[in-house]
Amino acid sequence: MRHRLSEAISGYLFVLPAALVLAIFGLLPLLYNLYISLFNWHIKRATFIGLGNYKEIFGGVAPFALLVISVSLLASGCALVGKNRKLLVRLLALFLLACGAAGLALDLPQINSLGDSDMLRSFRVTLWYSLGTVPIQLFFGFLIAAALDGKFDGKEAFRVIYLLPYIVPAVATAAVFERLFSLRPESWANQMLALFGSHPLQWLREYKGIFELLFGLAPTNGAGSLSDYWSTWAGGPSLALVSIMFYNYWVFIGYYALIFANGLAAVPRQLYEAASLDGASPFTMLRRITLPLVSPTTYFLTILGIIGTFKSFNSIYVLRDPSTGGVTDPMSVYIFFQFFHGGRFGYAAALSMVLLVIVVGLTLIQQRSMGKRVFYEQ
Amino acid sequence: MSNRPTPRPPLFTALRYLALGIGAFIALLPFAYMIANALKTYSETVTRVSPNPFSPEFWPAAPQWSNFSEVWLGDAFAHYFFNSFIISLVTLCGSLATSSLAAYAFAKLRFPGKETIFSIFLLTLMIPETVTLIPNFLVISYLGWTDRLAGLTVPFLASAFYIFLLRQFFRQIPDSLLENARMDGASNLRILWSIVAPIGQAPLFTVAFLDIASSWNSLQWPLVVVQTPRWRPITVGLARLISEAGPQIQLRMAGALISLAPVVAVYLVAQHQIVDSLSNSGIKG
Numbered sequence: 296m297r298h299r300l301s302e303a304i305s306g307y308l309f310v311l312p313a314a315l316v317l318a319i320f321g322l323l324p325l326l327y328n329l330y331i332s333l334f335n336w337h338i339k340r341a342t343f344i345g346l347g348n349y350k351e352i353f354g355g356v357a358p359f360a361l362l363v364i365s366v367s368l369l370a371s372g373c374a375l376v377g378k379n380r381k382l383l384v385r386l387l388a389l390f391l392l393a394c395g396a397a398g399l400a401l402d403l404p405q406i407n408s409l410g411d412s413d414m415l416r417s418f419r420v421t422l423w424y425s426l427g428t429v430p431i432q433l434f435f436g437f438l439i440a441a442a443l444d445g446k447f448d449g450k451e452a453f454r455v456i457y458l459l460p461y462i463v464p465a466v467a468t469a470a471v472f473e474r475l476f477s478l479r480p481e482s483w484a485n486q487m488l489a490l491f492g493s494h495p496l497q498w499l500r501e502y503k504g505i506f507e508l509l510f511g512l513a514p515t516n517g518a519g520s521l522s523d524y525w526s527t528w529a530g531g532p533s534l535a536l537v538s539i540m541f542y543n544y545w546v547f548i549g550y551y552a553l554i555f556a557n558g559l560a561a562v563p564r565q566l567y568e569a570a571s572l573d574g575a576s577p578f579t580m581l582r583r584i585t586l587p588l589v590s591p592t593t594y595f596l597t598i599l600g601i602i603g604t605f606k607s608f609n610s611i612y613v614l615r616d617p618s619t620g621g622v623t624d625p626m627s628v629y630i631f632f633q634f635f636h637g638g639r640f641g642y643a644a645a646l647s648m649v650l651l652v653i654v655v656g657l658t659l660i661q662q663r664s665m666g667k668r669v670f671y672e673q
Numbered sequence: 674m675s676n677r678p679t680p681r682p683p684l685f686t687a688l689r690y691l692a693l694g695i696g697a698f699i700a701l702l703p704f705a706y707m708i709a710n711a712l713k714t715y716s717e718t719v720t721r722v723s724p725n726p727f728s729p730e731f732w733p734a735a736p737q738w739s740n741f742s743e744v745w746l747g748d749a750f751a752h753y754f755f756n757s758f759i760i761s762l763v764t765l766c767g768s769l770a771t772s773s774l775a776a777y778a779f780a781k782l783r784f785p786g787k788e789t790i791f792s793i794f795l796l797t798l799m800i801p802e803t804v805t806l807i808p809n810f811l812v813i814s815y816l817g818w819t820d821r822l823a824g825l826t827v828p829f830l831a832s833a834f835y836i837f838l839l840r841q842f843f844r845q846i847p848d849s850l851l852e853n854a855r856m857d858g859a860s861n862l863r864i865l866w867s868i869v870a871p872i873g874q875a876p877l878f879t880v881a882f883l884d885i886a887s888s889w890n891s892l893q894w895p896l897v898v899v900q901t902p903r904w905r906p907i908t909v910g911l912a913r914l915i916s917e918a919g920p921q922i923q924l925r926m927a928g929a930l931i932s933l934a935p936v937v938a939v940y941l942v943a944q945h946q947i948v949d950s951l952s953n954s955g956i957k958g
Contacts, residue, residue: 306784321797327808553952
């Protein structure tokens, strides 16, 4: 019995230092942040304004309520699609998804005009950033992983090289990309264009969307607020943001490749033997064996990548050009500047609570569906 | 596709090396650019340029080593480098100690509420830095720790992620090993130090590398809590150099090289350990 007691006491004592640090700087700040977000806190604490900051973000109760309803409709629609294959359930799911999408289509312009349009722009940037980076990193990461599979000379050297961009300080490598994609005619990107006989571009300084540059899909004006708002999406991500995406590819494709290579190595080789005895083509084997068996890795990297874009900071801080007016700033960066340059502590705290809800939502999706299998058993 | 027992055709081998070679070329190109431009004169960074690293135009006519001394002394990078070194060292010692103590307790000791405490620890992993930034800044200001070493290190003296990683490993150590030592009257601290830590060298090393890399690379927090050069780390120094040095590309590149050199050095020395553990567990750097 005494032994039990002393073991418990050592247990608590061993956990205590870490618990103190994590509580003071990891968990309690959450409550404190919530508290700050209820004030008109401009560097110094001023008046208590309740949900005033949140009202400013969403433009009132009605747009917020519609947003919550639309997102929950979309989420339940996705959950139904994932679970059930019955026709009736599928139709219901489709209906829910359509309602949710329609709700968002009506609500976002509302929030844009009544609430914080800069916040909405930073959300759009985050979304473009996820869509523009994660699929491409997955694709090329998988290709390189396939090339890395098996035993061959120089494999270790390639692995070391491919992880290098991921391991080194982002500020230092972003400093290089800031030059490679500068608007000067002698920058690397413009020299590459010149090889193809093309005119130099503004790259990181270009605020215009790439669809606007490519197809002339310029935002319209005066066609009514709804289509007006959605036409700002039609221009696509700014060329400046696309330049930042190139940096992301450079950092993450090698890392994705190494993670995928591990997934590939775990696929039992007997499966391929059996399949080739049955006369399966390499393409069929890829589609029926490899892709399903590495799908946990794919899923893990997808969610990790999306969460990463919501947390990104270092590289964008270096690569952003203030003259582009925030077209490269995802939510995390927008919030930082509201706090750091704007001094709007209360408002930035409220914005960060919105970010928290999104990130926790994504993390829960990850853990619900497979986090345990992929991550915790390693 | 994968793991086929039959030897691969030569065409496959050729394609493999081609694909991997292109990938490696792209991965290394920005480093080549960094080195080449760190050694150029200012006018060469504008006039002597080429997109192709195999062309002599990509490289300086004569390496200008003085760029490094200009950044190192003129822009006080020596001082920032030293600051980053101290910050990383203090954070490393602290977080290794707290994390291995807690991980040992979670893995090997029995006490009421253990699982609950552990899951509360894991909760902190979900919270983005943006959310804790403002309250932590206010707490650090209240304590008077802005522009001080404590403000830069104390919030990072424990990490739920490292605890999680170490616990996974410590759990695999057989209890019988520890029981024998306990019979001999060894305390838990002694067991952790002289039995568990030597067996767990590899994961402890991984955690150490991750911690050095993350404190050496951190930017957002030091931007907020450091206003004077006294404890300014090298990342903030470099970010300021980028926004303030004007067109002096060769100085920026020299500064960037200096700031990534220590991380690359540690990485190259311990490449196998790091590559294996990073690619095995999907660890976030």
